Amino acid sequence: VASGRVLRVFDVGVAPFDVVLAGGKAYVSNWGGRRPGPSELTGPAGRGTVVKVDPVRHVASEGSVTVIDLATGKPRAEIVTGLHAGALAVSPDGRHVACANAASDTLTVIDTRTDTVAETIWAKPSPADLFGAQPNALAFDLSGRTLYVANGTQNAVAVVAFDPSERESKLQGLIPVGWFPGALAFDA
Numbered sequence: 001v002a003s004g005r006v007l008r009v010f011d012v013g014v015a016p017f018d019v020v021l022a023g024g025k026a027y028v029s030n031w032g033g034r035r036p037g038p039s040e041l042t043g044p045a046g047r048g049t050v051v052k053v054d055p056v057r058h059v060a061s062e063g064s065v066t067v068i069d070l071a072t073g074k075p076r077a078e079i080v081t082g083l084h085a086g087a088l089a090v091s092p093d094g095r096h097v098a099c100a101n102a103a104s105d106t107l108t109v110i111d112t113r114t115d116t117v118a119e120t121i122w123a124k125p126s127p128a129d130l131f132g133a134q135p136n137a138l139a140f141d142l143s144g145r146t147l148y149v150a151n152g153t154q155n156a157v158a159v160v161a162f163d164p165s166e167r168e169s170k171l172q173g174l175i176p177v178g179w180f181p182g183a184l185a186f187d188a
Contacts (some may be wrong), residue, residue, distance in 0.1 A: 012066040026068040027083040033062035077115040081108040089138035100135040120162040139184035150181040
């Protein structure tokens with residue numbers, strides 16, 4: 001910080017958004033997903049970067065989380081999530097990383113032991129609801145059994161009973177708050 005020099009650069013996906021650390025690894029959410037392959041349909045993402053897009057709407061077709069081994073500085077995994085992978089939170093025991101997928105109304109839960117998707121959780125009461133939730137911020141309670149989610153377009157904080165080991169995490173309800181909550185902090 002004192003010199004302002006860049007010390008290390010890590011290869012991640014398109015439009016990195018958030019970073020958390022767990023188990024000697026950095027987890028980086030990528031709003032625009034993986035870097036596209038040569039045969040995939042792409043669109044411009046700014047500054048010469050391209051993003052993988054869907055063939056109908058021509059918007060980013062996925063989000064992702066890049067897992068970086070901090071000892072080597074190399075990517076260990078690229079985990080595909082829902083659209084617009086944004087906020088990340090590490091469970092207090094370090095076994096899971098939750099990722100808010102703002103444009104999919106879901107949360108992707110990553111098992112930090114295997115760097116695979118442990119579970120996908122709906123952030124809104126019913127997947128059939130026409131109005132989206134747009135989850136954009138996350139915070140665990142101290143026990144790690146409750147995950148709070150800022151659902152921007154619902155003007156609410158979702159309360160999730162967190163149990164990914166049994167794939168039984170469940171939205172418990174919504175706490176009404178002001179317009180478009182965008183940050184959370186837990187205070188016991």
